[in-house]
Amino acid sequence: PGWQLADAGNRLTRTWKFGNFAKALAFVNKVGELAEEEGHHPDVTFGWGYATVEIWTHKIGGLHENDFILAAKSTPPTAS
């Protein structure tokens, strides 16, 4: 599945699956690089075989145009 709305439409969330912990962490680092480039930072949860990225704008407690831009870019080529 792609990006989904969560928390009554106030957050974008997406989960990727991976074959182990190292691949999930590598993906998380790519998302982190993109976040630094954009100057906009997601909340990330990951562990063995998965990574979930949550994007929202803390200042407004909801979604802003920047959130959709970060989401669109947060699909590195190595993602499963």
Next chain:
Amino acid sequence: PGWQLADAGNRLTRTWKFGNFAKALAFVNKVGELAEEEGHHPDVTFGWGYATVEIWTHKIGGLHENDFILAAKSTPPTAS
């Protein structure tokens, strides 16, 4: 605060604070290295200024000796 029990005593959890996103991600990578060395993997949530590590043994749905070993080691020198 140090490690705390969560989920009715079935998980160990601890949160660290950082000055920005990059420092949180750097800490997460150190925890990831330790996890690979131990062959035991936590669930990690992080974002701008924080990282939360949850440790438990999925196979038994609770805590095992290995969880406490990983927790004891998951305090890299760079942690705030």
